[in-house]
Amino acid sequence: MGVRSPRWPVRKPLPQARERGESGPARRFAAAAALSLCCHGVTHSNENAPDRIDTPLVATPGDAGRGQRIFAERDGGHCVLCHAAPGITQAGNIGPALHGVGARLSSAQIRLRIVDITRVNPGAVMPAFHRTTELNRVAPERKGQPILPAQQVEDLVAWLSSLK
Amino acid sequence: MKHHCEYSLFALVCLALPVFAQANPPQSGRDFQGKETRALEADEFANPGMLWVEQGAKLWREARGAAGKSCADCHGDAKQSMRGVAASYPKADANGIPPGRRVLSLDQRINACVESRQAARAFAWESRELLSLSAFISHQSKGLPIKVDITGSAAAAYARGKALYFQRIGQMNLACTHCHDQNWGKTLLAEPVSQGQPDGWPAYRLEWQTLGSLQRRLRACFFGVRAEQPAFGSDDLVALELYLAKRAEGLPIAAPGVRR
Numbered sequence: 001m002g003v004r005s006p007r008w009p010v011r012k013p014l015p016q017a018r019e020r021g022e023s024g025p026a027r028r029f030a031a032a033a034a035l036s037l038c039c040h041g042v043t044h045s046n047e048n049a050p051d052r053i054d055t056p057l058v059a060t061p062g063d064a065g066r067g068q069r070i071f072a073e074r075d076g077g078h079c080v081l082c083h084a085a086p087g088i089t090q091a092g093n094i095g096p097a098l099h100g101v102g103a104r105l106s107s108a109q110i111r112l113r114i115v116d117i118t119r120v121n122p123g124a125v126m127p128a129f130h131r132t133t134e135l136n137r138v139a140p141e142r143k144g145q146p147i148l149p150a151q152q153v154e155d156l157v158a159w160l161s162s163l164k
Numbered sequence: 165m166k167h168h169c170e171y172s173l174f175a176l177v178c179l180a181l182p183v184f185a186q187a188n189p190p191q192s193g194r195d196f197q198g199k200e201t202r203a204l205e206a207d208e209f210a211n212p213g214m215l216w217v218e219q220g221a222k223l224w225r226e227a228r229g230a231a232g233k234s235c236a237d238c239h240g241d242a243k244q245s246m247r248g249v250a251a252s253y254p255k256a257d258a259n260g261i262p263p264g265r266r267v268l269s270l271d272q273r274i275n276a277c278v279e280s281r282q283a284a285r286a287f288a289w290e291s292r293e294l295l296s297l298s299a300f301i302s303h304q305s306k307g308l309p310i311k312v313d314i315t316g317s318a319a320a321a322y323a324r325g326k327a328l329y330f331q332r333i334g335q336m337n338l339a340c341t342h343c344h345d346q347n348w349g350k351t352l353l354a355e356p357v358s359q360g361q362p363d364g365w366p367a368y369r370l371e372w373q374t375l376g377s378l379q380r381r382l383r384a385c386f387f388g389v390r391a392e393q394p395a396f397g398s399d400d401l402v403a404l405e406l407y408l409a410k411r412a413e414g415l416p417i418a419a420p421g422v423r424r
């Protein structure tokens with residue numbers, strides 16, 4: 001695909017007109033932004049396509065069993081705080097239930113949503129679990145660190161992708 | 165009979181109108197607590213926060229500092245002199261100390277009095293004395309609607325507080341509004357998310373096993389989203405208190421509250 005696009009972290013603040021069901025200026029802006037990318041000779045590979053991150057963040061494949069624990073554990077992602085999922089006895093309801101998410105979204109789409117949900121939904125309540133830039137007033141002991149390390153993101157991707 | 169029904173319907177519509185007219189009436193944090201916690205707050209003999217109120221009543225009458233004055237020496241019976249005061253804080257008080265220069269939280273206002281009128285050393289943040297006095301004074305406004313002035317020298321603090329309320333902060337990248345405007349009533353695990361209203365503060369928090377200030381509670385939220393915690397009495401926290409008070413306008417003071 002021509003020029004190899006850089007791997008994560010890459011942040012392209014492309015408004016997701018189609019995803020958010022918008023029309024008019026937002027959609028036109030998205031089109032213009034996409035066009036300007038092409039004109040600058042950047043090959044728009046799947047790597048930095050706005051809706052997905054195709055390449056796993058680490059070489060070691062994600063482990064679905066570990067992913068389920070990370071989903072539930074306070075020291076992990078603690079995703080249960082907001083999301084219900086199969087096999088989880090108690091969960092919050094701020095975010096959508098994730099039953100069957102593996103059938104609705106590809107692994108690449110799930111990966112992007114964990115890494116930085118704001119790239120598909122700028123107003124999202126969900127934290128960007130693997131982004132360290134463009135954050136305000138981060139506690140000193142957390143500065144420069146993502147909420148979840150790359151391997152844990154991959155473990156989560158593996159488990160969520162298995163929920164068909 | 166038919167007329168009777170129509171009358172009833174009319175009355176019903178009239179009763180319902182004020183509810184609809186106010187799109188988002190503020191709702192006390194009490195409403196998001198469990199049944200037992202609500203019962204504990206409602207019963208003045210069981211409410212553990214009342215211990216601080218009683219202590220505050222004692223401190224109110226005690227002479228202190230080089231001036232040898234008590235609060236009562238200047239303010240008399242708090243039942244009258246302090247009625248409604250807490251409902252108007254934070255405030256840039258033109259007759260206050262320092263006069264109208266900056267917005268003070270109730271705790272800061274108490275300490276300003278302690279230092280200047282009693283010539284005593286200011287109480288430490290979250291000290292038993294300061295919490296007792298603020299609980300006692302807040303309790304004198306029980307049932308009175310929150311109403312704050314955000315004009316004049318308070319305007320800048322209000323704007324600062326509002327900006328902070330809507331700013332995404334911390335490693336979790338969350339603003340107050342994400343939970344307390346957009347998702348109140350939903351649950352974080354099993355815990356209902358409240359509107360973040362200040363009416364019940366200072367409050368006895370079961371998690372702390374003690375009474376604490378609203379600023380302590382706000383700092384806990386900063387910690388929760390993994391953001392740098394502003395210092396007690398910082399302009400940030402006072403500004404946020406002011407924004408919350410304005411947002412809560414009309415809600416009756418219910419201090420001391422009891423929270424999880």
